[in-house]
Amino acid sequence: MSTVQNCYLLDTSVILDDPTNILRISDENQNGIVISNIVLAELNSKKDDMRSEAGFQAREFFRLADAAWGEPISFIELPECVRNHADMDQCKNDRYYKLALNFDRSLHGGEANLINLYIVHREHYRISSAFTEPKGINDAKIGEIADDYDLTLLTNDMSFRIAAEIRGIQTQSIRNSSVEAPEQIDFTYTYEYDDTPALPPEAVHHNFDQITFVQKTLSSASEMYETGIQRHAFAFNKQIEWCDFDRRFGEHFNEELVRPLNLEQKFYFAMMTHPQNYVTVVAGSTGSGKTLVALQAGLELVEEGIVEGIVYARNTVTANDPQSELGFRKGDEEQKLSFFMYPLYSAVNFTIEHQSSRSIDARVEYTGNVNSIKRENATEIFMKKYNIEAMDIAHMRGTTISRKFVIIDEAQNMTNATLKLIGTRMGDETRLVVMGDPGQIDHPFLSKRRNALVSLLNKAQHSDFIAGIQLRHTIRSQVADWFDKNF
Known part of the structure; x- marks a missing residue:
């Protein structure tokens, strides 16, 4: 803990980024945290907005x-x-209020603690009489408090920072929930070896980091070259856990399941079915196999009796079209929800076609190849057999989901609060897979740096509890791959 006390004046943007920023900035009340009555009024004006972050x-x-x-x-x-x-001439009419905020530190690795927040109330701001701009008067008032008390201004508003620094006010920014360069988050590592594969002494890995060892040897001309031999492993409990993918997905693999096609899909499948993994986060572009491979992993876990069923929930945020939201769709709840479950049904039907080609009597159980009516019946039969349930995320509140394989899709369109709601609904022996594509944001208040998917990916980089993976290879089509890379 720092021995130097710093005092910060918080702009509204810092609290709207995440109110727990107050906890982190305070450093157990070592630092002084101040807001003005202007910030309080701005927060009050936004609290009735039920649609925005x-x-x-x-x-x-x-x-x-x-x-x-x-x-x-x-x-x-x-x-x-x-x-x-403080400039006492300018501050003599100010009034003050102290709030002792009760943060439950158990959510942040500690115990409950009271964090002091000080409010400076100023009735009349000098800047009001001289301010001529149509916008920015509130920022100017907050800046006046920072200047008169010589406080460091914390704001995430770049225009406010520039205006404040021009006036000589020291500023900083803090974006707790923003993840810079999410596309660079990676869990794959490659090491070379000549005799016995081993991790370098300086290597630090978290559980389920994906490691490839490439063998190299000396040629007759004393030049190093790759032998073509590769070995794959997970990092687990500071050790190497070898992955024999040839055996895992060869003759011992359940022929009724769709095999992973490439190395990253094999890591993905093995990760989701690992006995000690309960939370997986996966980012992948269009056609990378996120949903299909997750479904295969869930089916294997159901067959082995490790879970009792599969729950699929997809965020019902559309491409900024409010008329396409769930409540505007025709039909009952199940019919409305079915509009948003196409990725699941597509994966199910692909699996049915794969199984029917290997079934002795396709007419008995897998009847999805003749016409649309029979295809629909086959889908229903398949989902009942494996206890597959489609669920609206909004209905997860107040429920506990136990012994299920839960797939959460389109997490890039979720806020951290929504993901927290989902995560706290998970019961005993449930396995959770959170997936999405950071490049396809449809939520009007989120961005590729600020959404639940990249937040969880970022946490997985530093956690032994969460397994993370990026699927970077598109297998759907050349057209899909081109649009993914060029738009």
Whole structure:
């Protein structure tokens, strides 16, 4: 813990990024955290917005505030770093309030703790009489507080930062939920060896990192060349766990399941069915096999009795078309939901066709090849046999899903709050797979750097509990591959 006390004035954007930023910035009350009455008013104006991420975060802040202990305080009760550099002539009419926010630190690796938040209330801002711009008056007022108290301004608004720094105000930014360069997140490693494959002494790996060892040897001309021999492994418990994919997906593989086609799909399948893995996050472009391979892994786990069924839930956010949302569709709940379950049904039908080609009597169980009616019947029979259920994410609240293989699709269109809702619904012996394509964001308030999928991928880089993988090879078609890379 730092021995130097710093004091920060928070802009609204920092709290709307994530209210728990207050916890991290405070450093167990070592630092002083201040907001102005302007920030409080802006948060209050956003809390009734039920459709945006900003509205949710504003409500999260007020949930903390509603449970907080608070009281008006005097200037002398402010943190020393706030008082030390205050311009008393400019601040003499300000009033102050202290909130003790109760953060449950169990969500962040610690215990519950009270974090002090100080509110500076100013009735009349000098900048109001001189400000001529049609926008930005609130930023100017917040900047006035930062200037008068000589506080470091924390804001994620770039235009505000520039305006504040021009006035000589020290600024910083903090984006807790933003993941920079998510496309560079990787879990694959390649090492060369000449005799016995081994991890380099300096290598640090988390569970389920995917490792390939490439053998090299000296030629007669004393030049190193690859022998063509490769060995594959997971990192697990600081050791190498070998993956014999030839055996795993060769003669011992269940012929009724669709085999993984390439190395990354084999790692993906093996990861999802590993006895010690319960959470997998996968990012993959169009046609990379995310849903199909996940379904095969779920089917194997059902057949082996490890889980009792498969649950598929896909985020019902469409390409910014509110009329296409679930509530606007015709039909009952099941019919409405079916519009959004095409990836699941496509994977199921592909599996049915694969199985029917190997079935002794295709008419008995797999009747999906004659016409659309029989195909629909085959799908229903297949889903009942393996206890496959399609679920609306909105209905997960208040439920506990135990001993199931849960596939969550389109996670790039989810907020972290939605993913947290899903994760906290998982019961004993349930395995969770979270998938999506960071390059296909349809949610109007999210971006490729700020969504649940990349947040979980980022956490998987540093966690032994979450297995992560990126599927970078498109197998659907040349057309799909071209559009994925060029748009």
